Every structure is written in structure tokens, then in C-alpha cells.
Amino acid sequence: MASLSPPEEAAVSYHHRHSKRYPSNGVESVSDFAKRPKISPPPKQSSFISPSEIESEFSHHDPDFARVNNGSFGCCPSSILALQRDWQLRFLRQPDRFYFDELKPKISESRAVIKRLINAEHDDEVSIVDNATTAAAIVLQQTAWAFREGRFEKGDAVVMLHYAYGSVKKSVEAYVTRSGGQVIEVQLPFPVISADEIVTRFRNGLASGKTNGRRVRLALIDHVTSMPSVVIPIKELVKICREEGVDQVFVDAAHGIGCVDVDMKDIGADFYTSNLHKWFFAPPSVAFLYCKKSSNGGGGGDLHHPVVSNEYGNGLAVESSWVGTRDYSAQLVVPSILEFVNRFEGGIDGIKKRNHERVVEMGQMLVKSWGTQLGCPVEMCASMVMVGLPVCLGVGSDSDVMKLRTLLRERFSIEIPIYFRPPEEGEIDPIAGYVRISFQVYNKVEDYHRLRDAVNQLVREGFKCMSLDS
Numbered sequence: 001m002a003s004l005s006p007p008e009e010a011a012v013s014y015h016h017r018h019s020k021r022y023p024s025n026g027v028e029s030v031s032d033f034a035k036r037p038k039i040s041p042p043p044k045q046s047s048f049i050s051p052s053e054i055e056s057e058f059s060h061h062d063p064d065f066a067r068v069n070n071g072s073f074g075c076c077p078s079s080i081l082a083l084q085r086d087w088q089l090r091f092l093r094q095p096d097r098f099y100f101d102e103l104k105p106k107i108s109e110s111r112a113v114i115k116r117l118i119n120a121e122h123d124d125e126v127s128i129v130d131n132a133t134t135a136a137a138i139v140l141q142q143t144a145w146a147f148r149e150g151r152f153e154k155g156d157a158v159v160m161l162h163y164a165y166g167s168v169k170k171s172v173e174a175y176v177t178r179s180g181g182q183v184i185e186v187q188l189p190f191p192v193i194s195a196d197e198i199v200t201r202f203r204n205g206l207a208s209g210k211t212n213g214r215r216v217r218l219a220l221i222d223h224v225t226s227m228p229s230v231v232i233p234i235k236e237l238v239k240i241c242r243e244e245g246v247d248q249v250f251v252d253a254a255h256g257i258g259c260v261d262v263d264m265k266d267i268g269a270d271f272y273t274s275n276l277h278k279w280f281f282a283p284p285s286v287a288f289l290y291c292k293k294s295s296n297g298g299g300g301g302d303l304h305h306p307v308v309s310n311e312y313g314n315g316l317a318v319e320s321s322w323v324g325t326r327d328y329s330a331q332l333v334v335p336s337i338l339e340f341v342n343r344f345e346g347g348i349d350g351i352k353k354r355n356h357e358r359v360v361e362m363g364q365m366l367v368k369s370w371g372t373q374l375g376c377p378v379e380m381c382a383s384m385v386m387v388g389l390p391v392c393l394g395v396g397s398d399s400d401v402m403k404l405r406t407l408l409r410e411r412f413s414i415e416i417p418i419y420f421r422p423p424e425e426g427e428i429d430p431i432a433g434y435v436r437i438s439f440q441v442y443n444k445v446e447d448y449h450r451l452r453d454a455v456n457q458l459v460r461e462g463f464k465c466m467s468l469d470s
């Protein structure tokens with residue numbers, strides 16, 4: 001993925017906004033807007049963002065907490081929050097002008113930036129939506145209509161991973177199961193030894209979807225699973241889907257852009273969604289849904305936003321750009337975010353690479369101290385890694401991990417999600433609890449040391465999860 005500059009007349013020039021405030025009425029005239037300087041080229045080595053500037057960008061984070069959970073809600077730098085606030089004020093100052101003159105073209109600029117970042121072919125392949133949950137509803141609603149309108153036969157299959165995200169699974173239940181589709185869940189191993197295991201199990205899942213002459217109408221594949229977190233070999237799985245005659249492939253990459261390589265031509269899926277608020281520094285919440293133009297319904301054809309407005313029927317990208325009166329400011333700062341990431345060496349690719357290296361390093365430091373193991377090979381982690389907890393903590397259920405998570409928050413001021421992996425038959429004392437650590441630009445080694453030391457302290461105290469029952 002290349003580091004790009006946004007289009008010349010990008011919505012708000014990041015550097016410009018930091019050197020000049022708006023006039024006293026707080027709103028620039030349209031002509032001021034056109035006069036703005038062009039986007040500066042990527043910085044030279046000496047002008048990369050400094051550690052103290054990074055600290056200041058995230059100074060709104062609670063300083064008392066070790067926040068090693070970027071994966072759940074992401075983060076947004078204060079300079080972008082300030083720009084978002086400017087957009088909100090522009091709307092509130094003169095809503096009619098904003099609505100008639102600015103909103104649509106500015107959303108189109110954001111879409112153009114995303115299109116270039118993800119190497120899509122056409123502008124109208126990219127729609128901006130709130131989040132991955134909304135994108136899943138759009139794709140699955142289309143699947144439901146195909147069942148209801150008789151284009152898919154009752155019993156045709158939708159194949160997804162057992163580790164698909166909870167709300168996406170609910171969406172499959174709401175749209176596909178209710179419409180008569182058969183849902184096949186591909187069970188994945190954890191810990192994962194190699195990508196081949198996943199490929200083999202996925203092939204088996206497709207085969208069972210095709211038994212008795214049924215067809216697999218949709219494969220829903222995560223790019224990075226949430227819990228446990230593993231990078232899925234999607235390119236290979238998409239290729240297999242094509243060979244096996246699967247109608248459509250939808251990649252749920254809620255942890256996509258800024259976390260893994262996101263290149264639409266390379267991946268080749270029909271639909272691909274990624275949040276921008278997780279690993280691309282957007283304010284909550286903004287995501288894109290890519291719909292391949294050549295695909296059935298792609299590029300907006302038979303896809304519709306679940307919130308119907310007067311834009312219904314004008315193509316998904318346009319439908320998504322107006323879902324009624326609301327705050328669109330998170331979508332409008334996308335070009336400025338690109339400028340923000342370009343202040344780092346290598347832009348978003350550089351950030352992604354360094355986050356990966358650092359999270360692996362931190363994971364290895366923790367397993368060494370706790371005498372445990374990582375949940376998958378390092379090449380299958382992105383900016384998050386699963387780290388086994390000491391067996392003696394006695395993690396034995398989903399409720400244990402919730403309680404342990406709360407304990408780490410309340411007693412040690414650490415934000416960390418934990419996964420319970422039920423023991424398999426015949427296993428004696430396996431590692432049943434795994435923390436999912438993330439690394440983002442604001443993190444410091446001390447955050448992970450605090451986690452390491454907290455867990456070691458619990459071990460020394462002879463702590464057992466069952467002691468939290470009372």
C-alpha cells in the first residue's frame with residue numbers, strides 16, 4: 001500500500017490548519033478554501049513527527065492507564081479531533097450551505113483518498129459507512145433478498161469462520177438464517193501452528209457447503225480475526241473460493257487498513273470492509289465498504305444502505321453519503337488523516353510495520369517472563385498478538401476472563417482483552433487464558449512491563465480466578 005497525498009484541493013489541509021485559525025466567525029469562505037496551499041510532500045527525515053509531538057497528540061488518553069488494547073476502539077490524535085470539531089462548526093454555522101455545497105463533494109474527496117489507498121479500480125466501488133457492523137448488514141441484506149426473491153435456493157450455504165466477530169455472526173443469523181440459508185461455520189484451531197491448517201479446514205467447510213448439490217453463495221472471511229486474533233491467509237482463501245465456484249466473497253477486515261496490507265486488486269474479493277477508526281486514526285466512527293464493480297451487485301448495483309433515505313436507488317456510495325441528518329464530520333477528516341500518517345516515516349505502511357515488530361517483541365518478552373507461548377506464528381500476527389497467561393491463574397471460563405480483565409483494570413490500571421480457550425478432550429493443564437496485546441504509535445514499553453509485572457504479582461500471591469467468584 002503506497003503512502004499517498006490526498007487530492008490537491010483536499011478538504012482541510014492539515015499543515016495549513018495548524019498554522020492559521022479561521023477568521024473570527026470561525027468559518028472560511030469558499031474562496032478562502034480554494035486558496036489554501038497545496039498539500040505538502042511527505043516530510044524529509046528531519047521533519048518526522050517527534051516523540052514529544054506523538055505524546056502531545058495523544059495527551060487526552062488517561063495517563064494512569066496502560067492502554068494496550070488499541071484493537072478494540074482504536075485512537076484518534078488531538079489534531080484530527082480539532083479538525084473534526086471545525087467541520088462540526090462549519091455545519092452548525094450554516095447548515096444549508098454546508099448541506100447543499102460541501103457535504104457531498106467533501107465525502108467524495110474522502111472516498112477518492114480511500115480508493116487510492118486501497119488500490120480500487122473505480123471511485124464508485126468505495127462507500128463510506130459508519131463501521132464494519134454496518135458494512136456487514138449491507139452485504140448480508142443483499143444475500144437475504146437473493147434468498148427471498150428465489151435467486152438463491154433454500155438450503156444454499158453461506159460459509160464463515162467460527163471466529164467471525166460476534167455481531168457479524170448475529171447479522172448472519174438475522175439476514176441469512178431467517179431467509180432460509182444454511183450457515184456453515186469453519187472451526188479453526190487455536191493456538192494456530194500454520195496458515196495451512198486454516199486453508200485445509202476452510203476447504204473442508206466449502207466441501208460441506210456443497211454437499212447434496214447445494215451451492216455456496218457467500219464466503220465471509222475475516223482478514224484479522226478479533227478474538228483470538230490471527231491474520232487469516234485471505235488471498236489464498238479467496239482464490240480457493242473462485243476455484244470452488246463460490247458466488248461472492250466478503251472480507252470482514254474491521255482491523256484492516258493500518259494493520260495489514262489492504263490492496264483490492266491483489267486480494268480480489270467482491271466485498272471488503274475496513275474500519276478507519278481502529279488502525280487509521282479516524283475519530284469514531286468511519287469505515288469503508290469496497291464493492292467490486294464487476295461483481296454481481298458490486299459497485300452499488302443491488303446493494304443498499306439499511307437506512308433508507310431520499311438517495312435510495314442512486315448507488316450504494318451515494319445512499320451511504322446521506323443517511324439523514326447526523327454528524328458526518330468523522331468522514332470529512334479522512335484526507336487530513338492521510339497527512340497525519342505521512343508525518344511518520346513510511347506513512348501508514350511504516351507505522352504498520354513498526355507496530356508489528358514492536359508487538360511481536362512485547363509478546364515475546366511476556367511469554368519469556370510468564371513461561372507461556374504466543375497464540376500463532378509471528379507472521380500470522382499483525383499489530384496484535386495473543387499471549388498465553390500462566391496456567392496457575394486457573395482461567396476456566398468466559399466469566400473468569402471477564403473478571404480477570406476487570407481486576408487488571410481496577411487494581412492495576414491496565415486495559416487488556418482476554419480470551420478463554422476451552423481445553424480439548426484429553427488435554428492436561430493447557431494454557432486456557434490468552435491476553436490480546438496491541439501496539440500503536442502512542443504505546444511505550446512501560447505499558448507492557450506493567451502488564452508483565454501485574455500478572456507476575458498475581459502468580460506470586462497464589463491468585464486463582466475462582467477466588468473472584470464470591
Ligand SMILES: Cc1ncc(COP(=O)(O)O)c(C=O)c1O
Binds near residue numbers: 071072133168224253
Ligand atoms: C473482525 C471484526 N468484525 C467486526 C467488528 C465490528 O467493528 P465495529 O464495531 O467498528 O463495527 C470488529 C470489532 O472489533 C471485528 O474485530
